[in-house]
Amino acid sequence: MKTYLHRSEDRGHVQAGWLNTYHSFSFGSWYDPRFMGVSALRVINDDTVAPHNGFGTHPHDNMEILTCVLSGTVTHKDSMGNEGHIHAGEWQLMSAGTGVRHSEINDQDIPVHLLQIWIQPNVRDAEPTYQQIKRDPREQPNKWHLIVGPNEAAPMHIRQDAEVKTAYLTRDNQLPVTTTQGLNYVHVISGKVMINNEVVNAGDALAFAENFDVTALEDSQMIWFDLPKV
Template identity: 70%
Template sequence: MTTYLHRSEDRGHVQAGWLNTRHSFSFGSWYHPDFMGVGPLRVINDDHIAAHNGFGTHPHDNMEILTCVLSGTISHQDSMGNSGDIKAGEWQLMSAGTGVRHSEMNQYDQDVHLLQIWIQPNVRDAEPTYQQIELNPKQQPNQWHLIAGASDQAPMHLRQNAEVKTAVLDAGHQLEIATQHKINYVHVIEGEVEIAGQIVKSGDALMFDENSTVKANTTAQMIWFDLPA
């Protein structure tokens, strides 16, 4: 098995007033030639957004943009006519396709903590779409929850031959990681787990290319990306 441990401290860190963010891969003003993405996974930004601030209206095209709200509430508005709140435990998938403009603003008194994830699509210039679901793995721990994928079973449809799953594991519990594609990339949101003999802590991620098992050393929350090469 080939593995690569991406340590939290190797992520880019940008503090820009209301935004405190860590970039797993090169993004914006932070560039590192060794961290350009994994397969079609291009961005994992770990964002803390101060109260009454956020991302003003801006454009995207040909990118699958997945948002996971971990705490607080972010307010979404886009050029497709969608608007509303995304709360902790909810997920948003915006397929930008031919082009969309949107804003993500924290209109409330509490800071927001979210993950912003970009996946390159395998279909270009498709019609933009918007999807949103509530799925908090803390309410059903010790199992994988499929968030997005190309199959009809996925709660949100992803324009890529990949799957995104999430889980919360209680200490001492374990789950199988059986890849359907070529690359596994497990990002730990909080806690500590062991995968393929590697200790993976909060903010770390492990890339590996064979089936394995994840065991929680503490209560842990993670996202598993099952990706094509």
């Protein structure tokens, strides 16, 4: 595929009372046929949840649901019996499989900022699972940190031939983006980077099949999705 730059301003924006959200891909009430996902990556929602509000109990099935809390704390409860907190710098992977019900609530006095990511599985109707790790790239900057991968050696195991990595890259530092699965999708959470002479700002993402370096034009945090080539 050709290099494709997905600009932040092309995302859907929904302000619905307690939820302020930006959708990289069509989701809920926001639909754009140009943005239906990339490879197995179906959803990146950049959510800010007001205090004492959140997502009440609702169902999912046959989706790998990855949550990254950027600031604040989320209280999680699900039908598998898991109940607890996801703090800033922590990641949760819920493999919905045959079906699970869950809630994600901000019961604190400050807003919560999180990314909600959905990846389509390559195995359907499997047993639901729950995984959670702490991996704050600011604590070890200028390196890629593996979050999920397709084998049991990864910190969290995903039911897809995909890897998700994150990095906090300080200004003028550089990291390689070398695909193992066939397709790269780098989403910038904050800051500004350069990839193959493209300036990629906060909220932007770049899709490419080649192997390039990413250079921080300012202190930046990003997520790299290494996805099956389509």
